[in-house]
Amino acid sequence: MPSLFAKIIAGEVPAQFVFQERLWVAFMDIKPTNPGHVLLVPRAESPFISGLPEETLAALGAYAARLVAAVRQVAAADVNVVLNDGPAAGQVVPHAHFHVIPRSGGAHAPFAGHYAYRDGELERWAVRLRAAWDG
Numbered sequence: 001m002p003s004l005f006a007k008i009i010a011g012e013v014p015a016q017f018v019f020q021e022r023l024w025v026a027f028m029d030i031k032p033t034n035p036g037h038v039l040l041v042p043r044a045e046s047p048f049i050s051g052l053p054e055e056t057l058a059a060l061g062a063y064a065a066r067l068v069a070a071v072r073q074v075a076a077a078d079v080n081v082v083l084n085d086g087p088a089a090g091q092v093v094p095h096a097h098f099h100v101i102p103r104s105g106g107a108h109a110p111f112a113g114h115y116a117y118r119d120g121e122l123e124r125w126a127v128r129l130r131a132a133w134d135g
């Protein structure tokens with residue numbers, strides 16, 4: 001059965017995409033840790049990163065670096081990249097993905113809780129992130 005993220009990639013569940021390319025896509029997390037939180041998701045479906053095709057893994061670095069730079073620019077913040085590799089590590093959607101999260105406050109700031117977007121705010125972040133992605 002396809003994962004939620006496979007359905008988003010197939011267009012069966014709506015999402016605000018930052019980019020959609022051959023091997024990787026990125027879309028806004030609907031329940032962000034901080035505003036501007038983006039998910040970097042492979043089209044290939046595997047619960048664990050180690051199960052992804054070689055080609056997908058080889059392309060990861062360039063996409064991660066470019067997406068982190070876009071989030072850094074739009075959020076005017078530093079950035080965390082988080083992988084929850086398996087349910088005991090906090091993974092809820094069993095389709096490997098990276099969280100790209102704007103961050104401020106330094107080493108001792110809490111990394112928990114969620115930000116609630118106001119009406120239209122997630123879409124506005126997506127517009128700005130798409131523009132930064134396109135450079």
Ligand code: AMP
Nearest residue numbers: 015028029030031032084090091092093
């Ligand atoms: P994880 O716990 O690493 O599996 O993260 C799953 C993430 O997917 C969470 O941060 C959720 O807020 C996010 N999420 C759940 N449903 C959706 C959705 N329909 N569109 C975008 N993000 C989602």
